[in-house]
Amino acid sequence: MSFGQGGPPWGSGGQQPQQPQSHWGTQPGMPPAGAPGQPGTQTPDWAALAEASESRAKRRRLLMVGGGALATVAVAAVVAVAVVSANGSDDNKSAGVPPSGSVPGSTASQQPTFAETKPPPPPDPKDYISSADKDKAPLSAAGLFPGSKFTKGGAVYKKGATAETKACDSVTNGPLGALLKSNGCTTVLRATYEKDGVAITVGVAVFDTEKQATKVKDAYKKGTVKSLSGKGVPAFCNTTICRSTTNSYGRYAYFTVGGFTSGKDVTKKDKKVFTAGDDIAGLAFQQIHHRGETQASAAVQNP
Structure with a gap:
């Protein structure tokens, strides 16, 4: 990576982080060349560039840690659903629990029954x-x-x-x-x-x-x-x-x-x-x- 350029896009929106400005040449509000602490030539401000690079690296690590955490939560949720689903069927089978429609006391098992009745035969004239x-x-x-x-x-x-x-x-x-x-x-x-x-x-x-x-x-x-x-x-x-x-x-x-x-x-x-x-x-x-x-x-x- 060249100093003074923004890193690759991060985040779910594909947006690039704000690129730091390169400090080349004399900028308004900056000390003139030859001032104390500034080289007299157009030499890059290595300290500022290093600090920007470190900031980008830190953000990258935070994004990676955050993405990993989200992935871990999603995987955990899938596993939890799978476990609950598995327990919902295997436990009933292993425990011998009948389907809800045949559980004693359920509405289906309490439907009224009627004995078959036939009308009496008509009288013989x-x-x-x-x-x-x-x-x-x-x-x-x-x-x-x-x-x-x-x-x-x-x-x-x-x-x-x-x-x-x-x-x-x-x-x-x-x-x-x-x-x-x-x-x-x-x-x-x-x-x-x-x-x-x-x-x-x-x-x-x-x-x-x-x-x-x-x-x-x-x-x-x-x-x-x-x-x-x-x-x-x-x-x-x-x-x-x-x-x-x-x-x-x-x-x-x-x-x-x-x-x-x-x-x-x-x-x-x-x-x-x-x-x-x-x-x-x-x-x-x-x-x-x-x-x-x-x-x-x-x-x-x-x-």
Whole structure:
């Protein structure tokens, strides 16, 4: 380094320290040449230059010491963070501490639990028409067979007369009356439907239990309910051959008798009579089942 020149830049801003002025030649305010303590020639002031050099060296050492201290603090901070981070994971693992979400007493472990519940199954409509103890809805021929007609597919059957009696054997032919009476029949409800000269009477025998109705159905061999005329339907199936059916559902056994209003005998070729008889038998089943549905629905709404 040449005397009289500033040293290299220091500090984070890259600024150079103030350069000392060189003392060459005569300067204003300085003793003239040849004065005591000053050479008579233009010789550099070595003492001043040495002092400036020493000042620069001292500042350099202070900057180096300061920078080193800052670096040491930064390294110490990094090491401290690393140690804390390492302790945060290793200590938990070594000590067997569960994650915060599973620590006993934590919010996550105190979430309420609810047992799985299922709504009860809906009542079976048949339960309500299988026993007089539950089958409490009003019962009548007009109520069981309402309206003035019955439509099945494209067929429309006009409803004729309805009737009901507690003397079950009085509205039957053949051995059917005795079968009903011996098994505890309480009522027989009848209704007649007619279409295109074919008339069908359906008779519903009512019992206290399903077992009684089923026994009648299984034991049935001969006999029919009496046909019911009136309300536009002439007498039929009194002296002619007619087709009859029987079945049961719940505490009800139901029967049909069908034939021609013209007095013609029914043969196996008369499909219209068979179809009409099956349609009206299906109506009886449908209406009995609907009775059970109505009472089951009421039980759900008013437990």
